[in-house]
Amino acid sequence: METTLTHVARTAAQAALLVAAAPLVTGLVQKLKARLQCRRGASVWQPYRDLAKLLRKGTVEADTASPFFRAVPVLVLAATVATTAMLPVLWAPAQPAAVPLGDAILLVALLALARFLLAVGALDAGGAFGGMGASREMTVGLLVEPALMLTVFSVAVSAGTTEVGLLAARRAPLALSWAAPDLLALFAMLILALAETGRIPVDNPDTHLELTMLHEGMLLEHSGPGLACIALATQVKQLVTLTLVAALFLPVGLASDSSPASLAIALGAFAAKVLALAGFLGLVESSYAKLRFFRVPHFLGLGLVCAFLALALRVL
Amino acid sequence: MARAAVWLGHLVIVGAAAAAAVFAVALLSGSSPAVHVALPRFFPFAAMSLAVDGLSAFFLLVIALVTAAAGVYGPSYLGAHARGPAVQTLALGAFVASMALVCCAGDLFTFLLAWEGMTLASWTLVVSDTRSEENARAGLLYLVMAHAGTAALLVAFLALAERAGGFDFPAVRAAARGLDGPTRTALFMLALAGFGAKAGVVPLHVWLPKAHPAAPSHVSALMSGVMLKVAAYGIFRFGFDLLAPAGGPLPASWGWTVLLLGTASAVIGVLLALQQHDLKRLLAFHSVENVGIILIGAGLAMLLAGGRGPAALATLALAAALLHTLNHAAFKGLLFLGAGSVLARSGLRNMEELGGLARHMPWTAWLFLLGAVAISALPPLNGFVSEWMTFQALLLGGVRLGGASGLLAGVAASMLALTGGLAAACFAKAFGVTFLGRPRTAHAEHATESPAPMIAGMLLLAAACVALGLAPGWAMRLLDRPTAELLVGAASAAVTARGPLVLSAGDAAAGAGPTEISVTLAAALLALLAGLAALLRRGRRDAPRRLAPTWTCGMTPTARFDYTGTAFAKPLRLIFAALYRPRREIVKETGPSPYVVRRLAYTGEVVDLAETLLYARVKRWVTATSHGIRAYSTGRIHGYIAFVLVTLVVSLLLFANG
Numbered sequence: 025m026e027t028t029l030t031h032v033a034r035t036a037a038q039a040a041l042l043v044a045a046a047p048l049v050t051g052l053v054q055k056l057k058a059r060l061q062c063r064r065g066a067s068v069w070q071p072y073r074d075l076a077k078l079l080r081k082g083t084v085e086a087d088t089a090s091p092f093f094r095a096v097p098v099l100v101l102a103a104t105v106a107t108t109a110m111l112p113v114l115w116a117p118a119q120p121a122a123v124p125l126g127d128a129i130l131l132v133a134l135l136a137l138a139r140f141l142l143a144v145g146a147l148d149a150g151g152a153f154g155g156m157g158a159s160r161e162m163t164v165g166l167l168v169e170p171a172l173m174l175t176v177f178s179v180a181v182s183a184g185t186t187e188v189g190l191l192a193a194r195r196a197p198l199a200l201s202w203a204a205p206d207l208l209a210l211f212a213m214l215i216l217a218l219a220e221t222g223r224i225p226v227d228n229p230d231t232h233l234e235l236t237m238l239h240e241g242m243l244l245e246h247s248g249p250g251l252a253c254i255a256l257a258t259q260v261k262q263l264v265t266l267t268l269v270a271a272l273f274l275p276v277g278l279a280s281d282s283s284p285a286s287l288a289i290a291l292g293a294f295a296a297k298v299l300a301l302a303g304f305l306g307l308v309e310s311s312y313a314k315l316r317f318f319r320v321p322h323f324l325g326l327g328l329v330c331a332f333l334a335l336a337l338r339v340l
Numbered sequence: 341m342a343r344a345a346v347w348l349g350h351l352v353i354v355g356a357a358a359a360a361a362v363f364a365v366a367l368l369s370g371s372s373p374a375v376h377v378a379l380p381r382f383f384p385f386a387a388m389s390l391a392v393d394g395l396s397a398f399f400l401l402v403i404a405l406v407t408a409a410a411g412v413y414g415p416s417y418l419g420a421h422a423r424g425p426a427v428q429t430l431a432l433g434a435f436v437a438s439m440a441l442v443c444c445a446g447d448l449f450t451f452l453l454a455w456e457g458m459t460l461a462s463w464t465l466v467v468s469d470t471r472s473e474e475n476a477r478a479g480l481l482y483l484v485m486a487h488a489g490t491a492a493l494l495v496a497f498l499a500l501a502e503r504a505g506g507f508d509f510p511a512v513r514a515a516a517r518g519l520d521g522p523t524r525t526a527l528f529m530l531a532l533a534g535f536g537a538k539a540g541v542v543p544l545h546v547w548l549p550k551a552h553p554a555a556p557s558h559v560s561a562l563m564s565g566v567m568l569k570v571a572a573y574g575i576f577r578f579g580f581d582l583l584a585p586a587g588g589p590l591p592a593s594w595g596w597t598v599l600l601l602g603t604a605s606a607v608i609g610v611l612l613a614l615q616q617h618d619l620k621r622l623l624a625f626h627s628v629e630n631v632g633i634i635l636i637g638a639g640l641a642m643l644l645a646g647g648r649g650p651a652a653l654a655t656l657a658l659a660a661a662l663l664h665t666l667n668h669a670a671f672k673g674l675l676f677l678g679a680g681s682v683l684a685r686s687g688l689r690n691m692e693e694l695g696g697l698a699r700h701m702p703w704t705a706w707l708f709l710l711g712a713v714a715i716s717a718l719p720p721l722n723g724f725v726s727e728w729m730t731f732q733a734l735l736l737g738g739v740r741l742g743g744a745s746g747l748l749a750g751v752a753a754s755m756l757a758l759t760g761g762l763a764a765a766c767f768a769k770a771f772g773v774t775f776l777g778r779p780r781t782a783h784a785e786h787a788t789e790s791p792a793p794m795i796a797g798m799l800l801l802a803a804a805c806v807a808l809g810l811a812p813g814w815a816m817r818l819l820d821r822p823t824a825e826l827l828v829g830a831a832s833a834a835v836t837a838r839g840p841l842v843l844s845a846g847d848a849a850a851g852a853g854p855t856e857i858s859v860t861l862a863a864a865l866l867a868l869l870a871g872l873a874a875l876l877r878r879g880r881r882d883a884p885r886r887l888a889p890t891w892t893c894g895m896t897p898t899a900r901f902d903y904t905g906t907a908f909a910k911p912l913r914l915i916f917a918a919l920y921r922p923r924r925e926i927v928k929e930t931g932p933s934p935y936v937v938r939r940l941a942y943t944g945e946v947v948d949l950a951e952t953l954l955y956a957r958v959k960r961w962v963t964a965t966s967h968g969i970r971a972y973s974t975g976r977i978h979g980y981i982a983f984v985l986v987t988l989v990v991s992l993l994l995f996a997n998g
Contacts, residue, residue, distance in 0.1 A: 125858065130857050144768050149890045151902075174750060186735065340746075
């Protein structure tokens with residue numbers, strides 16, 4: 025019997041794991057990209073060093089910014105990290121939790137809250153780049169949302185709940201026996217994951233060139249510890265997105281108790297799933313060019329159509 | 341003297357609102373029978389009465405909430421720039437009273453009289469604030485649309501009254517039981533058209549974004565936040581109660597129509613809102629969106645009601661719609677009052693001329709931001725709660741309905757998600773461009789904070805937004821009576837199985853466990869994590885912190901570098917170009933060389949397709965027909981007598997046997 029205390033402890037442990045591992049995933053993708061470009065690349069631990077460096081630095085703030093600007097990194101990080109408490113990483117709950125934190129809809133809404141706050145903050149500094157990044161990021165975000173909702177629904181229809189943990193637990197016995205709707209939904213989800221993590225072909229995380237940037241444009245006026253908070257939030261959001269894909273479509277290896285053996289299996293399975301998905305991100309980023317911004321709706325439209333078909337196959 | 345009269349009038353209104361709120365809450369939380377009051381017989385042909393049941397009381401509460409805030413806010417606002425404040429105070433009182441009367445009417449006749457009073461009082465407020473030709477035209481369009489709607493209602497009411505042999509609701513209800521299917525549906529569609537015209541349902545919304553912003557801002561708050569809800573009350577009252585068949589499901593065509601209209605209104609309303617620069621107009625378009633969201637819940641409840649789906653799911657859908665009614669009243673009221681503060685202190689409504697207000701008007705700015713988060717359906721505020729319930733009802737109901745209805749529910753859910761995303765983009769723009777960055781004009785630069793009563797009005801609604809978001813279970817209790825009256829099953833039973841702080845939605849019969857969230861807990865988690873993040877954000881104690889101008893590529897930073905609202909919405913203007921049909925014109929004046937630009941002028945606009953495709957055609961047709969008739973309208977009395985004679989003979993031939 026799962027008591028409230030163990031549930032809280034497990035949630036906290038999973039959240040801590042996601043936050044701690046998030047920079048590593050970014051480092052791994054960077055390393056993979058470097059290898060694919062025949063470079064040696066920086067160490068996979070480089071993102072941690074960057075964060076540590078930024079946290080030690082001072083800050084330069086725009087003289088036009090309001091007090092809200094200082095609060096933006098804090099709120100964005102809090103909203104993003106809050107989503108880590110809603111995902112099954114190592115354990116799959118057998119029944120609804122005693123302290124229900126949330127479901128896929130709340131998770132998506134919290135990520136939307138973080139995006140909203142970041143975009144509003146970007147308009148505060150009074151430069152054109154911030155506004156441009158905010159406008160584009162909000163546009164991509166709102167194009168992702170309907171397809172994401174359809175995808176989540178098409179999966180949730182088979183389990184009757186949108187709570188990600190329960191969904192994963194209920195689909196775990198099916199393991200990888202995918203039916204056609206699952207494949208379509210997975211395809212849609214992978215397209216959306218590229219957009220949500222801000223990767224090529226939707227966005228380019230490596231550039232500050234004004235013609236190509238979306239997410240990075242909003243960060244231009246942040247510096248020092250504030251920038252570190254936002255960078256960490258971006259990395260956590262990436263890992264949360266990958267974990268969501270894994271929970272919805274690859275719910276294997278989740279532990280149901282706390283014995284060392286099953287925990288080791290769960291940890292290994294989680295690492296394997298995230299590695300595979302991170303490899304996918306790196307591979308796509310290395311083999312495609314960034315799309316022109318006004319082509320992005322077509323790309324995301326493909327995801328929308330697939331998600332719609334998946335739902336239609338499930339419901340009809 | 342006049343000032344004291346205005347204050348006194350508003351205080352009376354606030355007092356009445358407080359009393360109405362206490363009465364409504366008492367009725368909703370108790371189990372006392374519905375209140376019925378017979379009115380003196382003014383007219384020989386109709387007995388008039390008031391009847392307050394759960395549904396009426398709930399809408400009375402919605403009216404009272406925004407009225408109280410608007411009443412506190414009003415005097416200072418009117419004092420700032422109104423003309424004829426005494427007349428406006430009187431009209432405000434009449435407006436609020438007739439809205440309350442519509443919701444409390446116990447018969448069709450009282451309903452119609454109050455409905456008409458509501459239209460006329462609000463029209464007075466629309467045209468009296470600023471006397472411009474634009475306002476007069478907006479008022480005229482409002483009057484025409486409102487009366488076209490009333491005409492549809494009148495036909496439905498008279499058809500019902502004739503069958504019932506009276507105007508009284510119980511008699512009408514009994515008569516409606518005996519209607520055959522097609523007549524029932526025809527009457528419902530007439531009522532839906534009539535109420536839809538007032539509620540701003542697409543494509544009957546064109547008057548709304550013109551008329552609502554023209555009124556004084558606290559009246560705009562009432563028109564957008566409450567008057568539309570009174571129209572929604574009509575849809576609830578007629579769809580679920582008066583016209584409903586005895587037992588058994590409602591006709592599927594009703595649910596489909598309402599769900600489709602709701603989805604279209606939600607998406608089109610918010611898409612048009614995104615392209616507005618006028619702060620109040622933008623908010624008015626968002627009302628179209630939110631009425632759409634309410635109708636999505638109502639339509640789904642109609643599809644599920646009466647045994648087609650489990651009672652708990654129909655209740656969940658209806659509760660979501662009703663809760664969103666209350667939520668929208670709170671946050672839209674707050675936003676309109678905020679926009680009113682901006683207008684009162686800067687004299688501007690165009691956000692492209694504002695900017696940087698957050699520094700001088702902090703209260704207004706942060707309360708507006710709170711409203712923006714709430715209306716964008718972002719946690720942990722109230723907009724998220726009702727949209728979460730709508731999503732859950734769509735998912736669970738869609739699974740239950742299956743087939744085409746199930747797919748429709750899925751599509752509605754994805755469109756609702758799109759609506760949420762668009763609303764967030766729209767309010768990132770509205771808040772960012774108006775309150776952040778640099779002031780774009782001297783008016784914006786010298787604006788100062790509003791007086792305390794105006795802030796108090798906003799604070800009241802902001803508190804409602806927070807309370808409804810963090811502890812939605814308490815509000816659910818108030819919904820028990822209305823939902824139990826319209827359907828079988830109580831709202832709180834559908835969602836608060838685990839106490840008032842946890843929302844749970846599930847279909848017990850389907851064998852799946854419920855989905856549960858606790859917004860309270862999520863908010864606590866957010867606060868905790870924000871505390872931790874703030875520690876991280878503080879960095880090293882001795883780290884330097886300095887201010888510097890924003891980098892603007894080497895040029896002197898001025899307000900012209902701030903991203904404008906037009907630019908912010910440009911990607912969407914291009915992506916949804918098929919809907920917006922954007923038009924732009926750039927005039928470039930060059931010097932001796934084509935590379936030296938002396939002057940650059942940009943004008944751009946988007947159209948409302950309903951206006952160009954539908955209304956422009958209707959207008960052309962009416963004008964052409966009028967011209968055609970003119971040939972026969974010669975002014976000679978003999979001709980007219982001949983027309984009357986012919987009409988009489990034809991009528992006798994047609995109807996004499998009947």
